[in-house]
Amino acid sequence: MLTYILRRVLLLIPVMLIVGVVVFMLVHLTPGDPAAVILGQNATGEQIQALRDRLGLNDPLLVQFWTWFSNALRGDFGDSIFLGMPVTEALQQRAPPTALLTTYALIISILIGVPAGVVAAVKRNSLVDRGLMLVSISGAAIPTFFLGILLILIFAVRLRWLPSGGYTPITEDPVKHFKGMILPSFTLGFASAGLLARLVRSSMLDVLREDYVRTAMAKGLVYRKVVTRHALRNALIPAITVIGYSLGALLGGAVVTETVFTIPGMGRLVVQSIARRDYPLIQGAIMIIAAIYVLVNLIVDILYVYVDPRIRYGGN
């Protein structure tokens, strides 16, 4: 087990190297440049060239890559061109809102998705099942920006229960923080709740047909206990994979949710920095997000072992 984990961690190095090269190339081969964005609509070509010189964007690409990559290896992603601060600091500043948003969304999607899937499986083909599945398909199908705006219109504009956007750090005012995060977390979590519900339903259905479930029932165990103790635990294995991957999807969805709800998180930072061609920031942010993605996958694989002791990795 330990060697397996060690090997997986070592494999991260070539993965990140490849991500680094690809990101750098993509960013620098995309037309447009930060100098033009800084100078605004009416700047002349000469002004843009002068600023490019000052920003070091006219150096050969290989030189720029080497400077960036050798520094990145030491954890220094350079300074953001627009924010006037180190990339690592900008990312640190933006990480908490996104981390909290995705965590809340994940919790909401599990709290909704798993029970809904179980109930739908147990009451298979009933009206309840159909109703739940209709809702979950809608959840997966509604674009986040649409659901977000819809919720804002109902809860912020009409009822005025919750704010239409903005972000308060949890340390500053927890009540305001949670009030502000309810709509965005629900918006983001609803889609993966739908997917999760459908997945839990189908894997529950598979498990409920297994011999050991029939045996447990035959022993005279309470039905509820059979479902939660025997069936659900096994049905959750595929669900854990989906939860792991959906963390990636949530990070992606956070981009849209953060824009609609005006949350200064990493997703919005990345989108803004792409529009502004803030090269160091795009590169740094994507490296970090890629690292998170890879790590989450690793954690999911390790979790498998605990949920299902039959799974063993490596040679032994």
Next chain:
Amino acid sequence: MYQERDLQRLLMAVKDRDISRRELVKRGAAIGLGSYALAGALGAVGGPARFQARGLAAKLQDDPSAGVFGGTLRVAAIGEPPTLDEHQTTAGITAEIGYNMYETLMSYDENYRPAPMLAESHEVSEDGLVHTFRLRQGVPFHNGEMMTSADVKASLDRWGQISGVGQRIYAVTDSVEETDEYTVTWTLTQPYGTILVALSNNTQAAVIYPKSVIDAGTLEPNESAIGTGPYRMVDRVPDAYIRFERFEDYAAVEGGPVGYAGTKYAYFDQIEFIPVPDISARVAGLQAGDYHMHNQGGLNNDQFDILSPLSELVTQVENPTDWPVFFLNWESPLMSNLAMREAVQAGLDLEPLMQSAYGSSEFYAMDPGLMMSQTAWHTTAGIERYNMNDPELARAKLEEAGYDGTPIRFMSTQEYGYMYATSTPAVQQLEAVGMVFDHQVIDWATVVERRAQPEEWDMFVTGHGFVPDPSQISYVGQMNQYPGWWSSEESLGLAAELLAESDFDTAYGIWEQIQSNAYTEIPAIKIGDGATTTSRSADIGGWSPQFERGFKYWNLWLNE
């Protein structure tokens, strides 16, 4: 101005007995007039409504010296300024946010003529070569230093190296000298008629920074945000907020507000600019009362019908401020041919383009003037070649040009909706007369990069904002340098004359000729004037009808 227009409608309605007194008071309140003021207005009905309205609008504005101190103004901003360094960028949002914290030697009055701001007075020698600026004394910067001629010289020298206009003035500058602690003498090698206009301008403005700040940062974008303005920046979290606080030591000019110059009262304790890039989120936030207002350009006209019925908001259509324009590349093989440019001009029916971009006719105006009707410079010279919609002529011109069906590379973007909304129907119209298009819809940063390269394109769409002086029209002031590279000898000569001329009447004649040339030589095709919709909380007092160079946040207050 807006109130003028709204009042006109109101007065007409009362005259024709369309609405009752009660209704008048209600509607008057919606355009920001108190019932006291309206009682006066009722007595005044009679005579031509247009002139009545203009006088009333001026009189009925809230008294800017009688505002209420306190509160935090929350502004939903369209995005994040690319930099807070005014010398660096032409971006409107930097200019508007910058107004709160920076000031210039001169600023615009209510008619867009230069008025002193940090300067106390200005004199020019008879030959037009020596400009002497006396500075106001006892003006503190936000960092506690007091402004002297050393700060002014350092700031002007830096601005003269970075900004386009600054570079052009410095190219004819002999010296800028500190004559004494509060006098700056600017000596030119040839007259530059628009120097005061250039110093009054707020985009890529010649703002005065402390010399110490400039010495520390040289030419790099400088985010320290230290100026002499009525509000000072206290906190900035990019993409979350920019927070200003009243600058308690602000040295206000006496004598009352004069457009963008004159007395500035800082009524708010704090102002927060919150970037809300998504327009639906901005609208919802205004409806929900989360923001008091948006910044300039924050709404599009589609929102007018949603917001105008709400009594807690004041929503109105303002004067035009933007004109979409297609540039033609004089250095591309296709468009260097005059007959080809004439074919494009003749083949376009411009009104459907404006409808597509701005909606109903309330929101746009068809006007050939490159200087807008709010300015004294407005002229209809060249009108016979504006909005021609003559497909026959277009076909004939194509033939004359020997057009062989080479695709015309037309760059557009969806990042600014009106650009895509005008370029798309234009392509259809021109294809109908026999042109072939490669309509490239790309992101804005790419358009900006490619348009600087003559071999990359034939046409691109952009927008031009309201400018107070023709020298500030991108392709007039920088005629053969701006992408498109308008380089007829006659027009270049006229542009040089215009820049040097300081007598308005003479300059106006030159300007008429330049605009007329713009329609016969065709460096670009103006589509039409787009109006702006604004919406703000009814609690805001002191709203000024002058907004074209960005909203003013001083002299505003909250009545809550």
